[in-house]
Amino acid sequence: MASVDLKAKAEDVRTRGYCVLERAYTEEECAQMRGHLDRAIADRGPHSQEKSVISCHPLFDFSPDMAPFFGKSLVVDAMAEVLQDDVCLSHNGAGVWANEFAGPHLSPWHVHYAWDVPDGGLQRDVPERILCNIYVDGSGEAIGPLVVLPRELNDPIDALDEGDKIWPGEETVIIPPGSCVIFDTALWHCGRRGTSGGLRHLCGGHYQGWHNERAHVEDNSASQPELDAHKDVSPGLRGLIEGP
Numbered sequence: 001m002a003s004v005d006l007k008a009k010a011e012d013v014r015t016r017g018y019c020v021l022e023r024a025y026t027e028e029e030c031a032q033m034r035g036h037l038d039r040a041i042a043d044r045g046p047h048s049q050e051k052s053v054i055s056c057h058p059l060f061d062f063s064p065d066m067a068p069f070f071g072k073s074l075v076v077d078a079m080a081e082v083l084q085d086d087v088c089l090s091h092n093g094a095g096v097w098a099n100e101f102a103g104p105h106l107s108p109w110h111v112h113y114a115w116d117v118p119d120g121g122l123q124r125d126v127p128e129r130i131l132c133n134i135y136v137d138g139s140g141e142a143i144g145p146l147v148v149l150p151r152e153l154n155d156p157i158d159a160l161d162e163g164d165k166i167w168p169g170e171e172t173v174i175i176p177p178g179s180c181v182i183f184d185t186a187l188w189h190c191g192r193r194g195t196s197g198g199l200r201h202l203c204g205g206h207y208q209g210w211h212n213e214r215a216h217v218e219d220n221s222a223s224q225p226e227l228d229a230h231k232d233v234s235p236g237l238r239g240l241i242e243g244p
C-alpha cells in the first residue's frame with residue numbers, strides 16, 4: 001500500500017475513536033488467512049441457526065500460523081503511534097460468521113473498556129488499550145459492516161441505548177478486504193448482518209503499550225511454543241510478544 005501518514009491515523013483515533021489502514025494485507029495474504037481460519041474452525045462446524053459464529057480465543061491455540069500476520073510492520077508502527085509506546089499484544093482472537101444464520105446483528109453494540117472510569121471522567125493523553133482487527137473480507141453491506149459510534153478520546157463511555165438499535169451518529173465503516181481498523185477500547189461498535197451468503201472472516205488483537213502493565217479481563221495467552229519459529233522470522237511478532 002502507499003505510504004501512510006501514521007500521525008494522521010493516530011489523530012483519527014484520538015478525535016473519532018478509530019482509524020482505518022486500507023488494504024494493509026494483500027489479496028494473497030487474505031487468501032492465506034482465510035485458509036488458516038477455515039482450518040481452525042473446521043472441526044467445530046458447520047455453522048447453523050444456533051451457531052452463526054465460530055470463535056477462536058486465543059486464536060493462536062487454534063492456529064499458531066496466524067501469528068505472523070499480527071507482526072506486520074506497518075500495522076505495528078501505526079499502533080505504536082497511537083499508543084505512543086512499544087506495542088504489546090494482550091489478546092488474540094478470531095471469528096468466522098455465516099450471514100445466512102445470523103440475526104440482524106453479527107455482534108451487538110458493545111465496548112471493550114473494562115476499567116473503572118475515574119471520578120471526573122477520563123483524562124487520557126492516548127488510549128490505554130486499543131483493538132486492531134483485520135477485516136479479511138472487508139466491511140460493507142454484502143459481507144456485513146462494522147458500525148461505530150465515533151467519539152473523542154475523553155468523551156464519556158455511556159451507552160446511548162440498550163439492544164440492537166440504530167444509534168444517532170453511528171457510522172458504517174466501508175473498507176476493502178485486507179483492511180485493518182484500529183480503535184479505542186472505549187469505542188462503541190457492532191457488526192450488522194451482510195446480504196451475502198459467504199463467510200465473514202475477522203481476526204485481530206488487543207494491544208497496550210509495554211509501559212502499561214494494567215491487567216484487563218480480556219487478556220489471553222500468546223505463549224504457545226509453536227510461535228517460536230514464527231518469532232524467529234518476524235521481529236515484529238517477537239516485539240509484540242516479548243517486548244522491545
Ligand SMILES: [Fe+2]
Pocket residue numbers: 110112189
Ligand atoms: Fe468488539
